[in-house]
Amino acid sequence: MKTIIEPFRIKSVEPIRMTSHAERERYIRDAHYNLFNLHSSAVLIDLLTDSGTSAMSSEQWAAIQRGDESYAGSESYYKFYRAVSEIMPFKHIIPTHQGRAAEKILFAVIGGRGKKIPNNTHFDTTRANVEFTGAEAVDLLIEEGKNPREIHPFKGNMDINKLDNFIRKEKPENIPCVMLTITNNSGGGQPVSMQNIREVSAVCREFKLPFIIDACRFAENAYFIKKREPGYENKSVKEITREMFAYADGCTMSAKKDALVNIGGYLCLNSDEWALQARNLLILTEGFPTYGGLAGRDLEAIAVGLEEVLHEDYLQYRLRSTEYLGEKINARGVPIVLPVGGHAVYIDAKQMLPHIPVSQFPGQSLAVALYLAGGIRGCEIGSVMFGASAKMELVRLAIPRRVYTQSHIDYVIEVILDVYEKRDTLKGMKITWEPPALRHFTAHFNFV
Numbered sequence: 550m551k552t553i554i555e556p557f558r559i560k561s562v563e564p565i566r567m568t569s570h571a572e573r574e575r576y577i578r579d580a581h582y583n584l585f586n587l588h589s590s591a592v593l594i595d596l597l598t599d600s601g602t603s604a605m606s607s608e609q610w611a612a613i614q615r616g617d618e619s620y621a622g623s624e625s626y627y628k629f630y631r632a633v634s635e636i637m638p639f640k641h642i643i644p645t646h647q648g649r650a651a652e653k654i655l656f657a658v659i660g661g662r663g664k665k666i667p668n669n670t671h672f673d674t675t676r677a678n679v680e681f682t683g684a685e686a687v688d689l690l691i692e693e694g695k696n697p698r699e700i701h702p703f704k705g706n707m708d709i710n711k712l713d714n715f716i717r718k719e720k721p722e723n724i725p726c727v728m729l730t731i732t733n734n735s736g737g738g739q740p741v742s743m744q745n746i747r748e749v750s751a752v753c754r755e756f757k758l759p760f761i762i763d764a765c766r767f768a769e770n771a772y773f774i775k776k777r778e779p780g781y782e783n784k785s786v787k788e789i790t791r792e793m794f795a796y797a798d799g800c801t802m803s804a805k806k807d808a809l810v811n812i813g814g815y816l817c818l819n820s821d822e823w824a825l826q827a828r829n830l831l832i833l834t835e836g837f838p839t840y841g842g843l844a845g846r847d848l849e850a851i852a853v854g855l856e857e858v859l860h861e862d863y864l865q866y867r868l869r870s871t872e873y874l875g876e877k878i879n880a881r882g883v884p885i886v887l888p889v890g891g892h893a894v895y896i897d898a899k900q901m902l903p904h905i906p907v908s909q910f911p912g913q914s915l916a917v918a919l920y921l922a923g924g925i926r927g928c929e930i931g932s933v934m935f936g937a938s939a940k941m942e943l944v945r946l947a948i949p950r951r952v953y954t955q956s957h958i959d960y961v962i963e964v965i966l967d968v969y970e971k972r973d974t975l976k977g978m979k980i981t982w983e984p985p986a987l988r989h990f991t992a993h994f995n996f997v
């Protein structure tokens with residue numbers, strides 16, 4: 550059959566509260582036109598993020614009941630350890646409360662003034678944690694990855710020549726590790742090929758540098774490899790995943806993505822020396838090494854999620870439903886980042902709203918219009934978020950895992966197309982108040 554269905558039945562439901570246009574006008578005005586300020590009960594379809602918003606399975610909820618809450622040596626930790634090492638076979642596996650806590654600990658150990666850390670594209674929290682130690686975060690993405698309309702199967706790839714030149718110029722002793730983010734969230738959720746992972750690893754071996762993967766969306770990346778990279782079509786996603794991590798010396802992980810849970814993360818390392826220092830820091834900020842900021846029940850849910858996320862019918866549904874949304878709106882003229890990545894569709898607001906100058910935040914205007922028209926909450930990724938250094942004016946519609954059905958997505962398509970039809974009537978926005986840092990979370994806006 551050609552129809553790809555959601556590979557699950559729904560056992561427990563959470564009502565969506567319907568709202569009228571007039572109500573939404575009031576809610577968004579009271580929120581100062583900042584979607585982060587809305588109560589979630591005022592949102593019909595919440596596409597703000599795919600992080601920590603997954604629906605858990607009946608097996609995960611059952612595992613939660615078996616959580617061993619012992620302070621030390623919890624059986625839940627050993628289940629978690631076995632589940633992680635089955636697909637990410639590193640020597641040390643250190644739980645943390647989420648991905649950025651793993652980053653914070655890693656860079657506290659290996660960062661510092663004068664150090665430089667290359668990546669395809671650092672995610673914001675990764676960059677912030679690198680820079681907090683005084684080190685410099687450097688992005689070395691291939692050129693194709695920077696152009697929203699360029700079609701390339703692996704737009705998340707690292708530029709190997711640039712990496713090689715960078716290491717020679719900056720000297721290996723100033724580079725504590727090389728990172729690779731799979732998939733590349735800040736670059737549109739684009740995947741990295743196995744060939745690129747292998748090449749990054751080879752460069753690291755040549756210069757004797759540790760290679761660390763930011764593994765948040767590892768399963769989505771592995772499925773893209775299966776579908777797009779010659780030689781992998783007949784391998785299982787688990788085999789592909791094991792191969793990806795076999796080239797690395799460690800990884801940071803936000804379990805809030807591809808471990809299908811609402812909270813959690815971990816740091817994996819092969820180095821005994823780094824792991825010793827990381828565990829010492831872990832005890833200061835997260836907790837004892839067999840729970841690291843999580844409850845035993847959280848570790849149980851991660852263990853089950855890591856097994857479920859590799860099911861190929863799930864991954865097929867996951868990537869296809871994201872692609873379906875992008876395909877349908879793009880076919881009617883809505884400009885988006887192409888090809889569609891794994892976890893989100895990015896609308897190019899600058900191209901869609903040429904009458905709104907960048908100084909009047911076209912992404913914010915579009916995000917507000919989608920909320921007013923249909924209660925959809927997306928996220929501006931442009932000049933509001935990055936200020937003058939923004940390279941694009943995008944609205945990201947991130948799809949939570951296993952949460953929405955095809956009719957929800959069809960509704961989202963209808964709302965986007967409705968806004969697209971009346972795009973000429975959308976107005977620019979201005980900031981009426983902003984905090985000193987990270988303004989996108991709390992700034993106040995109004996129409997110009």
Ligand SMILES: Cc1ncc(COP(=O)(O)O)c(C=O)c1O
Nearest residue numbers: 600647648649672674734765803
């Ligand atoms: C690529 C990437 N790395 C790191 C993180 C940080 O993870 P967390 O939100 O669990 O701290 C995220 C979260 O969105 C991410 O997408």
